Amino acid sequence: MKDEVLISSAIRDVTDKKLAHQKIAESEKRLHHAFDNMIEGIQIISHDFKYIYINDAAVKHSGYTRKQLLGYTMMEKYPDIENSKMFKTLRKCMDHQKRYSMINEFSFPDDTKGYFELIIQPAPEGVFILSMDISERKRIELENANQNKKLHEQNNELEEFTYVVSHDLQAPVNSILSLIDLLKSESSDQLDANALEYVQYISELSTRMNKMIKDLLIHSRIGKKDKPSLVNCDSLLENIQSDLYSIIDESKATIHINRLPEVVGHQTELS
Numbered sequence: 001m002k003d004e005v006l007i008s009s010a011i012r013d014v015t016d017k018k019l020a021h022q023k024i025a026e027s028e029k030r031l032h033h034a035f036d037n038m039i040e041g042i043q044i045i046s047h048d049f050k051y052i053y054i055n056d057a058a059v060k061h062s063g064y065t066r067k068q069l070l071g072y073t074m075m076e077k078y079p080d081i082e083n084s085k086m087f088k089t090l091r092k093c094m095d096h097q098k099r100y101s102m103i104n105e106f107s108f109p110d111d112t113k114g115y116f117e118l119i120i121q122p123a124p125e126g127v128f129i130l131s132m133d134i135s136e137r138k139r140i141e142l143e144n145a146n147q148n149k150k151l152h153e154q155n156n157e158l159e160e161f162t163y164v165v166s167h168d169l170q171a172p173v174n175s176i177l178s179l180i181d182l183l184k185s186e187s188s189d190q191l192d193a194n195a196l197e198y199v200q201y202i203s204e205l206s207t208r209m210n211k212m213i214k215d216l217l218i219h220s221r222i223g224k225k226d227k228p229s230l231v232n233c234d235s236l237l238e239n240i241q242s243d244l245y246s247i248i249d250e251s252k253a254t255i256h257i258n259r260l261p262e263v264v265g266h267q268t269e270l271s
Contacts, residue, residue: 042131051069104117170210184203215271233260
């Protein structure tokens with residue numbers, strides 16, 4: 001009778017253990033199913049850097065099939081990976097049992113590159129890795145950086161070109177101003193009132209043109225050196241009307257202007 005009780009108890013223990021193992025297996029199966037349906041990559045790497053588990057997303061990220069990865073070490077699949085920042089972080093995670101996060105540039109077997117945001121944390125088997133593919137985001141960031149670099153170079157070229165043009169244009173305008181001064185001083189007694197008015201008008205326009213050429217250089221540097229200042233908009237508009245006199249006269253335009261305020265800004269841009 002005693003033996004029967006012992007046998008019965010042993011059978012119950014075996015049955016209980018079997019049921020417990022079945023429950024654990026079912027839980028693991030449900031967990032793996034949940035992992036496999038995640039858009040983030042999940043990997044479990046052993047202490048000797050073998051692939052123990054890898055979900056569908058991580059398989060897709062890897063460039064291999066699941067069969068080609070499971071049971072193999074990372075070094076076997078990605079030669080020289082032990083010299084990478086990611087591998088060193090995995091080792092630190094195992095040694096110090098601390099969680100780490102990083103952005104990893106990854107070279108695939110076909111020599112293409114991808115970028116992944118990784119969360120690496122200790123696990124009983126080794127390390128647990130959660131990875132998010134940010135290759136598209138990184139591609140856009142790199143494109144924007146390249147575009148900004150190109151734009152900066154083009155702005156520098158434009159500023160240099162503007163400086164050269166401004167300098168070169170000032171020479172003929174200064175010559176015109178000098179000739180007008182000579183004409184006014186040597187021929188003023190030989191010119192009638194209308195001619196003197198024309199000469200004075202040409203002088204004013206040439207002076208304004210000289211200032212506009214200088215303003216062109218200032219305009220190209222707005223945001224770098226030139227600071228906003230107080231601008232009298234009434235005076236500004238008077239100058240603009242003088243510059244556009246021919247167009248206004250030819251089109252028979254009538255311009256009505258109310259009193260304008262003084263504002264803080266860049267005179268050239270406002271003009």
